[in-house]
Amino acid sequence: MPHALASDGLLIDHFPAAQRSLRIAFVSETYPPEVNGVATTVARIVQGMHARHHEVQLIRPRQDRLDAAARQARYDEVLLRSLPIPRYPDLRMGVPSKRALVQLWSRRRPDVVHIATEGALGWSALQAALHLKLPVCSDFRTNFHAYSTHYGLGWLRKPIMGYLRKFHNRCACTMVPTDALRRELQADGFQKLTVVSRGVDTELFHPSRRSAALRESWGLNEQDLLVGYVGRLAQEKNLGTLLTAFEALRRDMPRALLLLVGDGPMRAELQARCPDALFAGQRRGEDLAAHYASVDLFLFPSLTETFGNVTTEAMASGLPLVAFDHAAAAQLVHSGHNGLLAAAGDVDAFVAASRLLAGDAEQRQRLGRAAFATAQALGWDGVLARFEGVLHGVITAAERSAEAEFGGLARPAA
Structure with a gap:
């Protein structure tokens, strides 16, 4: 099989067009109808692998009332015990389930186990896969170590990072969405990293x-400015900077309105600080797409994303955006061409860029057109092919390792 080895000598980057169908066990602690970037991306990859004629087994926590509406007979779903997540009543988390997974995979072995999240269910899946000597790879999708500083728990950053490093370094490879994140994690001792974008x-x-x-339902005409944000309403999203920027630009444009799409524990606090903002709650599908496209200026102040799907969704919707030079924005936005970037953490620059675009409709239109053009090259086909190729590389490496081990054991003594 033609291949090219990555710097760690493991991952195979180039593959022939025709590849064998795989049995993939896909483990995730979040999945639609939950609304978050990880759930959306995981669902797209699971459905994409199924469409590419792979046998997919999705393993996730039971969501109780959501499951009846969510489940469809597309692929095998295994629902395991779960517990509610504090402060997020509609979300649940997995519990330790190693024994159940060992039994499940002993009856029918997958070719590869892919773990999307690092919670209790993800850890159980890792332990079960290693116990059964199954090839296993993972995603690094959420900066849990960075979240700790937003909840007065900065002292937890090192132990959280230590756990994540231990988790991912026991996998055959870890997929990350940007090269910048790959370099950052590599500097923190993470190994066997490969970039698979979104x-x-x-x-x-x-x-x-x-x-x-x-x-019109929001009291706006085409000349009025609607500033938008989409995402979780939580401390780690740096929403204080969002409100600071909006309050500054509104002094220049008193009729401007702020639309927040999403929900979370900060909603009441944000409503108290900005009582005339439009709180749309969680939106899905075409309704979400209409909310995006009806905005005039998109502001995204988060500094804790591993990628930030909302950045690409806003760009595909033709929106001019202001973001920090971080995650997807750092990779895709060329400041002054298809959006404006502020140096990571520079609140004054973020506010100044927001005021500049708020007052310049012509520049907003120009940046929005360029953002739309950029997004047209970000379809899922290439991402799915890359993901599929990495799985094949992990399986091939595991097979070669097993052959070498077996060969050594089978060789007669001299």
């Missing part, structure tokens, strides 16, 4: 979804 649904998220009726 795509965006350019048919769903599109400027044509803009809705005059929706804007």
